[in-house]
Amino acid sequence: MPENALEVAGLRKSFGSLDVLDGIDLTVGDGEFVSVVGPSGSGKSTLFHLVGGLLQPDAGSIRIAGQDAVGKRGRIGYMPQQPALLPWRTVEDNVVLARELAGTPRRKSRAVARDWLDRAGLGGFAQAYPDALSGGMRQRVAFLRALLSDNPLLCLDEPFSALDAMLRADMHRWLLGIWEENRRSVLFVTHNIEEALLLSSTVYVFTRRPARVLERVEVPFARPRSDEAVDDPEFVRLRRHITDLLKTEPLKGPLAQ
Amino acid sequence: MSESSQTHEAAGRGRVSGKRGLVTDVRREVDGGREETAKTQREVGVAETRRGVATGAAVRRWLAPGAAVVLLIAGWQAFTTLSGTDAWLLPSPADALAAGREDRAALLTNTAATAKLALAGLGAAVVIGLALAVVLHLVPLLGSALYPLLVVSQNIPTVALAPLLVVWLGFGMLPKVVVIVLVCFFPLTVATLDGLRRSDPVIADYLLMSGASRGQLFRKLELPAALPPMFSGLKIAATYSVVGAIIAEWMGADQGLGKYMIVAKSAFRADKIFVAIAVTVVLSLTVLGVVLLLERVMVKGRGRA
Numbered sequence: 001m002p003e004n005a006l007e008v009a010g011l012r013k014s015f016g017s018l019d020v021l022d023g024i025d026l027t028v029g030d031g032e033f034v035s036v037v038g039p040s041g042s043g044k045s046t047l048f049h050l051v052g053g054l055l056q057p058d059a060g061s062i063r064i065a066g067q068d069a070v071g072k073r074g075r076i077g078y079m080p081q082q083p084a085l086l087p088w089r090t091v092e093d094n095v096v097l098a099r100e101l102a103g104t105p106r107r108k109s110r111a112v113a114r115d116w117l118d119r120a121g122l123g124g125f126a127q128a129y130p131d132a133l134s135g136g137m138r139q140r141v142a143f144l145r146a147l148l149s150d151n152p153l154l155c156l157d158e159p160f161s162a163l164d165a166m167l168r169a170d171m172h173r174w175l176l177g178i179w180e181e182n183r184r185s186v187l188f189v190t191h192n193i194e195e196a197l198l199l200s201s202t203v204y205v206f207t208r209r210p211a212r213v214l215e216r217v218e219v220p221f222a223r224p225r226s227d228e229a230v231d232d233p234e235f236v237r238l239r240r241h242i243t244d245l246l247k248t249e250p251l252k253g254p255l256a257q
Numbered sequence: 258m259s260e261s262s263q264t265h266e267a268a269g270r271g272r273v274s275g276k277r278g279l280v281t282d283v284r285r286e287v288d289g290g291r292e293e294t295a296k297t298q299r300e301v302g303v304a305e306t307r308r309g310v311a312t313g314a315a316v317r318r319w320l321a322p323g324a325a326v327v328l329l330i331a332g333w334q335a336f337t338t339l340s341g342t343d344a345w346l347l348p349s350p351a352d353a354l355a356a357g358r359e360d361r362a363a364l365l366t367n368t369a370a371t372a373k374l375a376l377a378g379l380g381a382a383v384v385i386g387l388a389l390a391v392v393l394h395l396v397p398l399l400g401s402a403l404y405p406l407l408v409v410s411q412n413i414p415t416v417a418l419a420p421l422l423v424v425w426l427g428f429g430m431l432p433k434v435v436v437i438v439l440v441c442f443f444p445l446t447v448a449t450l451d452g453l454r455r456s457d458p459v460i461a462d463y464l465l466m467s468g469a470s471r472g473q474l475f476r477k478l479e480l481p482a483a484l485p486p487m488f489s490g491l492k493i494a495a496t497y498s499v500v501g502a503i504i505a506e507w508m509g510a511d512q513g514l515g516k517y518m519i520v521a522k523s524a525f526r527a528d529k530i531f532v533a534i535a536v537t538v539v540l541s542l543t544v545l546g547v548v549l550l551l552e553r554v555m556v557k558g559r560g561r562a
């Protein structure tokens with residue numbers, strides 16, 4: 001039994017007097033796709049900043065593949081909420097950035113970058129600059145950049161929140177296809193309930209700030225999944241359940257932004 | 258692509274529409290044209306008028322100022338001819354041109370000397386100015402300590418320092434280069450420092466979480482992000498460098514356009530002074546042109562390929 005990709009226990013974080021995370025427990029098994037759903041401003045991105053070692057938690061532990069990862073950077077493949085591509089680098093050179101930071105020379109990653117760009121329908125844009133791409137294409141480039149990092153755990157922060165519904169559905173199909181092929185461990189943050197249910201095997205529902213885990217929902221659907229899963233009665237029931245959870249949750253403290 | 262880069266050269270307006278056209282092409286290809294179909298139809302109209310807009314912009318950018326210069330010179334010629342003003346007081350453009358032709362050997366050697374001085378000064382200013390910006394950025398304490406001093410120092414008139422520099426450093430090349438550096442480094446340092454400090458924090462977070470060291474953050478984000486502002490500063494510095502060289506030559510020099518002007522002034526040859534001024538302008542524009550060329554080569558992405 002391999003180690004869990006990520007184990008977070010009792011994680012707390014506040015910014016000055018603003019309590020953001022109030023004791024988060026969360027596990028991503030090896031090769032598992034796990035989502036976090038929560039209202040905006042509940043601290044989902046903050047969770048990633050902690051897991052990525054950018055911030056120090058006030059309390060709690062973070063273990064990546066069994067090893068202490070508190071304050072340790074460079075342990076995850078990360079896709080931030082905005083694509084955050086380097087505008088002066090071609091698409092191809094952006095995609096290899098994470099490997100380059102880890103010490104792999106750019107030219108050694110070129111072939112694999114080309115291959116993935118082809119598969120993402122971006123083959124013709126390897127030499128283009130990010131400002132020539134549409135929003136959806138930039139998201140795919142940022143995703144490939146995370147995917148090509150050598151770290152087994154992928155952390156994706158609301159990767160599709162900026163896209164319209166149709167493009168978003170395309171991206172879901174595309175992401176599921178890629179995930180089926182290599183089954184990386186994924187922690188996926190979203191405030192879209194349907195997206196979380198469609199993609200993951202476990203969904204953590206967060207409360208408003210300060211965030212706690214309101215419920216851990218197992219998603220029983222077989223893989224590979226198609227987007228027809230959304231019409232399944234069980235899917236509809238789960239969606240209703242989570243929607244109600246988030247709706248009936250009592251307001252506490254100042255309203256979430 | 259070549260069309261859109263032409264438009265880019267022509268004018269900012271033309272560039273925007275050219276770029277939007279490209280983005281639409283890209284979307285059409287990959288997303289099967291579903292994204293923003295309505296807009297695509299509008300873009301076709303834009304593409305048709307784009308050439309017209311570009312032509313209009315080219316007229317405004319090149320033809321209009323060109324005509325203004327020609328009119329100015331013609332007016333000046335007409336005024337001197339009709340008013341019968343003495344040539345030693347205000348020479349006509351034709352007088353100045355004749356003086357330039359007659360003196361072209363001397364002009365050439367003096368221009369070469371000034372160009373050499375300006376480039377030496379600009380080169381030193383670039384090295385010192387950039388190094389200063391990088392150090393002030395990487396050592397924040399030093400930055401907050403020295404930045405205000407730097408700004409205040411710009412209120413010291415460099416020309417007033419010139420006699421002191423001569424006392425300290427003599428009449429050679431060194432004090433002249435120092436004057437040019439003093440005139441040139443400031444815009445360069447301030448613009449570069451600003452660019453280094455304003456790199457995108459979201460990208461910085463991404464790089465740090467992906468394991469970037471401080472050095473990698475600097476090399477892969479801050480430095481390339483600072484290039485466009487650095488070039489803005491460098492354009493100002495380039496222009497100042499030639500003027501700085503002329504001023505430095507007024508301190509005392511055995512050759513150069515500054516020296517040439519002083520000699521012409523003593524001989525009451527206003528026509529030669531005008532020629533020297535015209536040559537100075539051309540020299541300034543040439544240095545600026547080289548910087549612009551360098552910018553084209555070095556600044557990638559961000560709307561230019």
Ligand SMILES: Nc1ncnc2c1ncn2[C@@H]1O[C@H](COP(=O)(O)OP(=O)(O)O)[C@@H](O)[C@H]1O
Pocket residue numbers: 015018020038039040041042043044045046047209257
């Ligand atoms: N570095 C920071 N300093 C201070 N406050 C922060 C910082 N990062 C996030 N916050 C605050 O923490 C709260 C949670 O933010 P975030 O984690 O981005 O929420 P989410 O991603 O769930 O929308 C917000 O109120 C935000 O303003």
Ligand SMILES: [Mg+2]
Pocket residue numbers: 044045046081157158
């Ligand atoms: Mg967020």
